[in-house]
Amino acid sequence: MNILKxxxxxxxxxxxxxxxxxLFANTVPVVLAISRYVSMQDVKYAPVYPRWMSEAVVYxxxxxxxxxxxxxxxxxxxxNKDQNETMANSLVKELQTLISLSGIKxxxxxxxxxxxxxxxxxxxxxxxxxxxNKQAYISPDAEISMEANPTAxxxxxxxxxxxxxxxxxxxxxxALNQTDLKILGRDHSVKESIRVLxxxxxxxxxxxxxxxxxxxxGQTVTSWLKELEEVxxxxxxxxxxxxxxxxxxxxxxxxxxxxQISVPESDVSAEMYKAAVCILAEAGYERYEVSNLAKPGSExxxxxxxxxxxxxxxVGPGAHGRFVPLNQDKYPDTSVQRETKPDxxxxxxxxxxxxxxxxxxxxxxxxxxxxxxTLEPLPWMMEVHRNGHxxxxxxxxxVREILxxxxxLGLRTKRGISSNxxxxxxxxxxxxxxxxxxxxxxxxxxxxxxxxxxxYLKPTAAGLTVADSLSTELIxxxxxxxxxxxx
Numbered sequence: 001m002n003i004l005k006x007x008x009x010x011x012x013x014x015x016x017x018x019x020x021x022x023l024f025a026n027t028v029p030v031v032l033a034i035s036r037y038v039s040m041q042d043v044k045y046a047p048v049y050p051r052w053m054s055e056a057v058v059y060x061x062x063x064x065x066x067x068x069x070x071x072x073x074x075x076x077x078x079x080n081k082d083q084n085e086t087m088a089n090s091l092v093k094e095l096q097t098l099i100s101l102s103g104i105k106x107x108x109x110x111x112x113x114x115x116x117x118x119x120x121x122x123x124x125x126x127x128x129x130x131x132x133n134k135q136a137y138i139s140p141d142a143e144i145s146m147e148a149n150p151t152a153x154x155x156x157x158x159x160x161x162x163x164x165x166x167x168x169x170x171x172x173x174x175a176l177n178q179t180d181l182k183i184l185g186r187d188h189s190v191k192e193s194i195r196v197l198x199x200x201x202x203x204x205x206x207x208x209x210x211x212x213x214x215x216x217x218g219q220t221v222t223s224w225l226k227e228l229e230e231v232x233x234x235x236x237x238x239x240x241x242x243x244x245x246x247x248x249x250x251x252x253x254x255x256x257x258x259x260q261i262s263v264p265e266s267d268v269s270a271e272m273y274k275a276a277v278c279i280l281a282e283a284g285y286e287r288y289e290v291s292n293l294a295k296p297g298s299e300x301x302x303x304x305x306x307x308x309x310x311x312x313x314x315v316g317p318g319a320h321g322r323f324v325p326l327n328q329d330k331y332p333d334t335s336v337q338r339e340t341k342p343d344x345x346x347x348x349x350x351x352x353x354x355x356x357x358x359x360x361x362x363x364x365x366x367x368x369x370x371x372x373x374t375l376e377p378l379p380w381m382m383e384v385h386r387n388g389h390x391x392x393x394x395x396x397x398x399v400r401e402i403l404x405x406x407x408x409l410g411l412r413t414k415r416g417i418s419s420n421x422x423x424x425x426x427x428x429x430x431x432x433x434x435x436x437x438x439x440x441x442x443x444x445x446x447x448x449x450x451x452x453x454x455x456y457l458k459p460t461a462a463g464l465t466v467a468d469s470l471s472t473e474l475i476x477x478x479x480x481x482x483x484x485x486x487x
Contacts, residue, residue, distance in 0.1 A: 049365065052424050053324050054105040057305040060091060060128060061316030062117035063377050070185035070251035071213075071244060074115075077377055087377065088124040090384040091316055092131050094373075097388035098313045099135040103326030107136045108310070109143040109302040112166075118148035122160035129165040143168050143207075143301040150196035151188045158196075158203050168207035168300075169200050170240070176230050177223075180216050183261070185251065194234050201236045206298050209238035214276065215269040216244050217252070217261040224272050225279065232283045237298035241276055241291050243269055274465070290412045290467050307413045309406045309421050314373060317380040317390070321371040322397075322405075328366075333394070334387045367396045399425055403478060408471045416451075416458020431457045438477040444470065 063077050064087070099107075110132065112125065125146065132138055145168040146161065148154050161169070171193075175181050178190050188196075200208045212231060214224055231239070246253045246263065255261045264272065277287050285293035289307060292300065306312060314321035374380040374390040383390040397405075402425045410417035422431050435441045436452050444450045449463035449470060463470055 049103075049324075049326065050424065052311065053326065053365075054103065055108055056102065056104045056106075056311035056313050056323055057109045057111070057302055058095070058107055058132065058313045058315060059302075059319055059321075060095070060110065060112045060117075061314070061319040061373075062087070062091075062112060062114040062120050063317045064119060065114065065116045066119065067185065067187060070183065070255075071247070072185075073247040073250050077115075083377065083381075084120065086381055088120065088127065090381045090390075091124070092127055094384045094389045095128060095131055095313075095315050096135060097331070097384075098315060098321070099132070101325050101327050101331050101389070102311075102313060102323045104311070104313065104323070105136055107132050107138045107142065109305060110138075110145070111302045112146035114147055116149055117146050118154040118157065118161070122157060122164045125161060125166060126164035145170060145300070145302055147172060148196075148200075149186075149188060150193040152192055152196075155192075155196040155199055158199055162203050167204065168209070169204050170209040170211065171197060171200060173197070173210040173231075174213045175216065176227050177216075180219070183217055183252075184213070197234050197236075204236075206237050208236035209240060209300065210235055211240045211242060213242050213244050214272045215264045217263055219264060219272075221268060221271055221275060225275055228276055228279050232280070237285075237295040238300065239280060239285055239293050241273065241293070243273065286414075287461075287464065288414045290464060304413070304415075307409045308415070308418060309402070309409060309425075311368070314371065317373060317377045318375040319373045321373075322368060323371075324366050324368045326366060331389075332387065334383070334391070367398075368402060370395045370397055400478070400482060404475050407474045407478065410457075411450075411459050411463075411467045411470050411474065414458065414464065416456045419453075419455050419457075422457075430454075434481045435474065435477055438480065440473050441477050444473060450474075 064080070064084070065078060067078065110129065112128075117125075129138075129144060144166055146166050147170045148158075148161075149172050158169070172186075173193050174184055174186055176190050176193065181188065181190065197208070197210065210231070212228075244252075244263065246256050252261070256263065277293070280293050281287070284295050286296065287293045288299050289303070292303065294300070311323040312321055313323060371391050372393045374383055374392040380390040403422070406417055406422060406425070410421075417431065419431055426434075432452060432454065435457060441450065441452075444463070445452065448460055449466065451458055451460060457474075459467060459470055
């Protein structure tokens, strides 16, 4: 039975809840779902929003590391064990606030990143996972991932991580070359890497991923291919490939500036990438995203949520989020905020989905926001203690901005952009309407780089290799459609 048919006005009140509880007294899941949807103490009316607004994935950022690798410019800090407990408490508190503030009812996956989250006490992971279960529904088979370094110390904690609720692990292998590991500033050996990898595979079969870096100082195509053959012998079902980039402010960049190291030229790096994709394909790994390859069924659920344009909550110092804050009015706004002005692309349809209307007013559903948490751990913890969260910046996103993100992220994947996901934000204006008649997009189709149908817009295998260039062309095509339609 459709519960909403009981409520023709699409409003759920405490009185209605009592009636439904009586009607479905022996149907526990229904009562539980409704109870979670409406807090009888706080909510008089609960508007019915599109389903996508009630779902999200969660990213938890643990910012501490034992040391800073020579290539790293991520938001990470040297571990201070005196702060670990306060950090864990703050993560739990901000998680509570953001789930409540967002109105999210279902969490589809969780990812613990960093930093080096495997340095944290396994009890922290259990606390956070339990808190998510209290605040929202999370499927028993939802992917709950964490990053780990392949050191002997962290290997000893793998069993504890699994008991805490982790069911997928991403190991920062980076290289199977001892000299390169030293240059990269890694604190593990090749032997340790292989030992930890095999232990992880036994504990998380089919859900153990490894990170590999190519275009390293002094690396050649021949040495890279030989290394890949060794990697395949030990790998599980998922491999992420990342090209080394020399970032300003890192030790590696300073060495390069001084002429102490050299890195492969861009054409050599491109050859390394293409060769890796081919070799891994022969071993059964399919490239489902520009940097990620997996055997069938082992793709990362969490990362696919990002690339498909789903909502996500970012918890922790410097974490990013994208979600509609349905309950923002219950919380004081302490962020440094920029309002996005209407750009003629932000209307909404009667069905509860957004519709492109070229006029200046806004109506209907609340807007999705891009959020960034305060970057440094100590100020962030102080803000969480004071405000319940450490959101530093909120930016309301127009429909145009959301569609641009869908293009940039979706074209990095084999699946491309789903028509249903596109229509969640563009309403009645389909992918075909916007792109199929565009001359530049026709050229891309004719060159075998993209495919357009009623179900999707996606890159071909050749297009996936030049995903950034495709995104540029399609964003220009989107802007051209907006400009023409606005006249």
